[in-house]
Amino acid sequence: MPSERGSVSRRQLLKTAGAASTIGLTGLAGCSGDGGGGGGGGGSEYPALGNFPVEGDTVTFGFNVPTSGPYSSEGQDELRAYNLAKDHLNNGGGWVDSFPDLSGDGVLGKTVESVEGDTATDADTARQSAQRMINRDNAVMISGGSSSAVAIAVQGLCQEEKVMFMACLTHSNDTTGKDCARYGFREMFNAYMTGQALAPVLEREYGSDNQFYQLYADYSWGQTVQESMNQFLTEIGWEQIDSVPTPLGTSDFSSYLSEAANSDADVLLLDHYGLDGANSVSQAVDAGLDEDMEIVVPLYNRPMAQAAGGAIEGVFGTIAWDSQIDNEPSNSFTQAFEEEYERVPSGPAQLAYAQTLQYAAAVERAETFYPPEVIRELEGYEYSNIGMGEELMRACDHQAQRAIPVARGLPESEQSSGNFIEIVELTAREDVGYSCDSGPAAECELGEYGDE
Amino acid sequence: MSLLSQVLTILLNGLQQGAIYVLLAVGLSIILGTLKFVNFAHGALYLLGAYLGLFITTEIQLTNGMLPEWGITTFGIGLGFLAALVVVPIVTFFVGLAMERFVAQPFYDRPDTDQILVTFGLAVIFQEALRALIGGDSQSLPQPGWASGPIALPIIGNFPRWRLGVIVITAVLVLFVYALVEYTDFGLIVRAGTMDSEMVRLLGIRLDRPYLVVFGIGAALAGVAGVVGGPLANVNPNIGTEQLVPAFLTVVIGGVGKIEGAVLAGLLLGTLQVVLIQTGFAAWNRVGIYVLAALILLVRPQGLLGSEVSVE
Numbered sequence: 001m002p003s004e005r006g007s008v009s010r011r012q013l014l015k016t017a018g019a020a021s022t023i024g025l026t027g028l029a030g031c032s033g034d035g036g037g038g039g040g041g042g043g044s045e046y047p048a049l050g051n052f053p054v055e056g057d058t059v060t061f062g063f064n065v066p067t068s069g070p071y072s073s074e075g076q077d078e079l080r081a082y083n084l085a086k087d088h089l090n091n092g093g094g095w096v097d098s099f100p101d102l103s104g105d106g107v108l109g110k111t112v113e114s115v116e117g118d119t120a121t122d123a124d125t126a127r128q129s130a131q132r133m134i135n136r137d138n139a140v141m142i143s144g145g146s147s148s149a150v151a152i153a154v155q156g157l158c159q160e161e162k163v164m165f166m167a168c169l170t171h172s173n174d175t176t177g178k179d180c181a182r183y184g185f186r187e188m189f190n191a192y193m194t195g196q197a198l199a200p201v202l203e204r205e206y207g208s209d210n211q212f213y214q215l216y217a218d219y220s221w222g223q224t225v226q227e228s229m230n231q232f233l234t235e236i237g238w239e240q241i242d243s244v245p246t247p248l249g250t251s252d253f254s255s256y257l258s259e260a261a262n263s264d265a266d267v268l269l270l271d272h273y274g275l276d277g278a279n280s281v282s283q284a285v286d287a288g289l290d291e292d293m294e295i296v297v298p299l300y301n302r303p304m305a306q307a308a309g310g311a312i313e314g315v316f317g318t319i320a321w322d323s324q325i326d327n328e329p330s331n332s333f334t335q336a337f338e339e340e341y342e343r344v345p346s347g348p349a350q351l352a353y354a355q356t357l358q359y360a361a362a363v364e365r366a367e368t369f370y371p372p373e374v375i376r377e378l379e380g381y382e383y384s385n386i387g388m389g390e391e392l393m394r395a396c397d398h399q400a401q402r403a404i405p406v407a408r409g410l411p412e413s414e415q416s417s418g419n420f421i422e423i424v425e426l427t428a429r430e431d432v433g434y435s436c437d438s439g440p441a442a443e444c445e446l447g448e449y450g451d452e
Numbered sequence: 453m454s455l456l457s458q459v460l461t462i463l464l465n466g467l468q469q470g471a472i473y474v475l476l477a478v479g480l481s482i483i484l485g486t487l488k489f490v491n492f493a494h495g496a497l498y499l500l501g502a503y504l505g506l507f508i509t510t511e512i513q514l515t516n517g518m519l520p521e522w523g524i525t526t527f528g529i530g531l532g533f534l535a536a537l538v539v540v541p542i543v544t545f546f547v548g549l550a551m552e553r554f555v556a557q558p559f560y561d562r563p564d565t566d567q568i569l570v571t572f573g574l575a576v577i578f579q580e581a582l583r584a585l586i587g588g589d590s591q592s593l594p595q596p597g598w599a600s601g602p603i604a605l606p607i608i609g610n611f612p613r614w615r616l617g618v619i620v621i622t623a624v625l626v627l628f629v630y631a632l633v634e635y636t637d638f639g640l641i642v643r644a645g646t647m648d649s650e651m652v653r654l655l656g657i658r659l660d661r662p663y664l665v666v667f668g669i670g671a672a673l674a675g676v677a678g679v680v681g682g683p684l685a686n687v688n689p690n691i692g693t694e695q696l697v698p699a700f701l702t703v704v705i706g707g708v709g710k711i712e713g714a715v716l717a718g719l720l721l722g723t724l725q726v727v728l729i730q731t732g733f734a735a736w737n738r739v740g741i742y743v744l745a746a747l748i749l750l751v752r753p754q755g756l757l758g759s760e761v762s763v764e
Contacts, residue, residue: 067516068588076515076589218735246734251590251685254615255465255729261610262458275590275686286595288602288610307592 046370049450050162051138054369059110061086061356062117062133064144064154065168069121070249071146071274073303074348078144078168079116080341081349085356086112087340094336094353095329099385101361108363115139121146121248121274123153130154134161140369141166141359146274146348147248148172148221155184162450164371166355169320169348171273171299173224176399177440182447183371185378185398187355187386189432191225192439194298194318195232197404197427201316206267206294208237213263213293215256215280216271218245224440225271225298241265246272246280253280257287267294278307285311301347305409305420312409312420319407320347321388324423330387344418354386358393372449390429396436397444403429457607462726464608468615470722471622472684475677476695477702477714478626479670482633485709486646486666489556490567494699496575497671499692500547501540501678503582506593506687508536516587527586533596533679537621540679541672548671552664575692583689593682618680625676629669630711642666646709701745707758716756720744 046052063082066075088096089112092104106112115137117129126145133139134157142158143166145151151170158165159181167175167186171194176186212233216222226243234240241263246256257280260268268289272280277300284295290311297304297317305312323334323344333353337345345353362377363369379395392401406425434441480494506512511528514520519527555574559567595614602610633639644652645659652659677695685691702721706713721741728737748756 070590072516072589244732244734252469254612254684255469255726256734258461258465258726259730262461278592279686282592283612286601286612286614288604288612291602291610 046368046373047451050371051134051140052368052370054110054138054140057110058113059107059369060133060137060139061112061114061359062130062137062139062142062144063114063352064117064119064126064130064133064142064150065352066121066126066146066150067118069119070276071121073307074146074169074274074301074346075119075121075144077303077346077349078146078352081337081345081352082114082143082356084337084340085353086114088336089357089360094332095357095385098329098332099357099361101364102357103364107360108367108369112360117144119144119147119150119154121150123147123149126150127153127157130157131161134158134163139163143352143355143359144168145170147219148175148224149219149248151175151184152179152220155179155181159183159447162371164359164374166359168352168355170221171225172221173228173440174220176397176444177224178443179220180397180399180444180446182375182398182449185355185358185393185400187351187358187393187400187402188320189318189402189404190399190440191221191228191298192434193404193432194225195228196432197318197406197425198229198296198298198316199232199236201406201425202233202267202296203236205316210238210266211241211264212238212267212269213241213260213265214243214269214271215246215253215260216243216269217248217273217276219248221273222246222248222271229269229271229298238267246276248276250276251279253283254287256280257284257289260284261287261289261292265293267296269296269298271298273299274304275307278304281308281315282311290314300407300421302344302420303346306415308409309415310412313411315409316424317407319405319421319423321350322347322405322407322421322423324419324421325387325405325426327387327389329385333387350387358383358386370451372451375449389426394436396446397441398446399441401429401433403427404432454607457609460608461611462730463723464605464611464616464619465726465730466723467619467719468684468722469726470718470720471618472677472681472695473698473702473721474626474715474718475622475673475680476699477706477718478629478711479673480699481703481706481709481711481714482629482642482666483670484703486642487552487556487560487663488564489560489667490564490571491551491556491670492568492572492696493551493555493575493578494571494670494674495692495694495696496578497544497547497674497692498678498681498695499579499582499689501544501675502593502682502687502691503678504540504543504675505533505536505679505682506591508539509533510594512591514586516589517583517585519585533594536679537676540675544675545668545672547675548668549664551671552667556667575696579689579692588689590686590688593679593687595683614683618684621676621680625673626711626715629673632669633711638662638665698741701741703755705745705748705755707755710755710757713755713757 065078066072088094096102096104115133119126141164146169148170151167155165165184173190173192216226230240270280295315300317362374366373366377381393384390389403404427405423407421408424507528508531511530514527599614599617603613605611641662702717706717725737728740
């Protein structure tokens with residue numbers, strides 16, 4: 001239920017009522033406007049909105065990630081990075097020392113606390129979990145999502161509740177396309193850009209006269225990957241034989257793969273992620289499909305490559321980020337993460353860390369937690385501090401404009417060194433993307449700031 | 453692709469898909485047929501088998517659950533797959549003996565609703581305890597090295613080696629149990645007990661020991677199914693419950709107490725699922741097995757190979 005401007009949302013009512021339970025409802029009539037000034041973060045300057053103002057000397061972030069379900073391995077790595085970000089925000093370290101906006105003693109002088117929730121890789125569960133964080137824990141920012149279905153559901157809720165959502169791993173076109181939201185920001189690129197980055201590489205490697213077959217995860221993300229790959233591969237002269245949906249959480253792909261093998265395609269695209277992706281690529285190699293066709297996994301990551309083992313050899317795909325990307329921010333994040341957890345961070349972990357710090361920095365620049373001001377700080381923000389070169393957080397759809405790494409899986413014999421993939425190309429920001437009135441952005445209506 | 457090879461591929465896929473159902477259903481079926489005991493903890497034995505297999509086969513890093521909080525971060529002893537294939541059925545056999553003695557025996561004379569409640573309760577407790585200890589993560593049980601990769605078959609072409617192995621292992625085990633029940637004195641007593649336990653007792657034959665062994669065998673088969681089926685999908689705390697219902701369907705369709713019925717029904721269900729997936733009705737593959745079960749039971753309430761006499 002979006003709260004109409006000027007009316008009091010049920011939650012604000014409860015908060016205020018909790019603070020002064022003896023006051024009758026009539027006593028609230030004049031309260032909604034001044035937001036109980038005196039709370040930190042620019043108190044009386046702005047009216048109450050969402051979970052603003054932030055009372056007391058702590059501020060709560062909500063980390064809503066899958067710790068069960070097919071994307072749990074990604075979710076757990078995100079959680080490690082979120083906790084690292086929280087620690088750095090409060091005590092310094094990592095990028096906090098290099099971001100000019102961040103001080104290392106909390107955000108706007110408040111100590112950062114966090115609440116965690118398991119989305120179970122399921123949109124409804126995720127929404128309930130986020131709702132709890134917003135209502136019960138007064139989270140001022142929610143971050144997370146490994147599944148786009150989850151990210152889109154939570155982003156929609158955050159728009160209604162006027163609480164910021166910093167999307168972590170979500171790659172569907174819809175997140176910053178038809179389901180975009182004023183209150184949501186995405187650092188991760190999308191399926192459309194993956195198609196743009198991958199098609200030239202595939203054409204160079206496999207030629208321009210190929211037939212391809214797709215298996216895709218049957219929800220928002222897989223559907224947009226399937227569409228975008230079809231679009232950009234058709235443009236380089238390839239022909240799609242068929243594309244077949246598989247339910248999210250499928251663990252046995254053997255029958256689908258048999259059918260793919262029967263198709264006599266030259267290239268097999270496996271649009272699966274997380275555990276599903278590791279399973280489908282391993283099972284494809286197990287069934288000998290790689291002897292007759294080239295396998296492509298449009299989006300993957302380090303843990304998936306590790307789980308797939310030797311099966312990932314020669315498989316092309318795009319990745320969010322990898323610790324092999326050699327520059328100052330990348331290296332300092334990898335180092336801090338390894339010191340804390342004795343393991344190499346994955347791409348989703350870097351996204352989680354980056355999104356948390358970007359939010360905190362935007363709050364510092366805005367000098368308030370008041371969401372509309374924080375949003376305006378992020379819109380059109382240009383930065384080059386997270387290890388992916390020069391970037392822009394575009395105002396029209398809240399989609400980061402950035403370079404995209406294209407990776408290829410290493411053979412098992414070379415994996416012992418702890419590297420499972422090599423980066424074959426860093427597709428420049430100029431070579432991917434679309435204007436504000438085309439591609440997925442054409443369908444984006446961001447919605448209200450909440451202070452109109 | 454010729455039509456012949458397509459049909460053969462579907463059949464082979466159906467065989468491997470149905471193999472796990474068969475392994476579970478044979479044990480369930482003989483326990484239900486002989487002991488008249490409804491064991492809803494059968495899926496938990498499968499789950500136990502899969503995790504024991506994981507424990508014996510590999511070393512995994514734990515990141516979730518209570519064990520890591522207590523400082524135990526690795527799980528498993530890395531002995532390899534063959535060891536698991538031998539050890540797990542022995543362990544689950546003894547678990548089965550204990551279950552018969554302490555769970556089934558006190559409930560033989562009680563209505564089957566009580567049996568369902570107590571065994572299902574146990575299964576849920578086991579499943580959730582496991583989740584609490586090591587988290588709800590899915591793990592992959594690696595298939596044995598000698599059975600990874602494809603094998604080139606005539607007509608069909610490449611087929612995953614391990615899935616062929618699953619079919620062979622299932623066939624061997626089921627034939628072994630079938631021979632045990634059909635051609636040994638033990639089997640004779642068990643079958644006689646199934647028909648008329650009172651008469652067997654009057655003849656001075658004690659049934660409690662054969663019953664114990666039947667339960668053990670059923671449990672051992674479920675354990676093996678966990679090890680064999682582990683590499684085909686993922687291992688997580690939910691797999692026991694997920695397998696339980698298809699296994700029961702298999703028993704009911706095949707006819708309670710009939711080993712050959714369980715085999716036939718398992719293969720039917722597996723093949724149906726594969727056909728639905730490979731003809732573009734993947735979304736219906738779960739529903740499909742229920743529809744098939746309903747149709748068969750409408751025509752033959754006692755199951756495909758069940759005897760006319762209703763089992764009470």
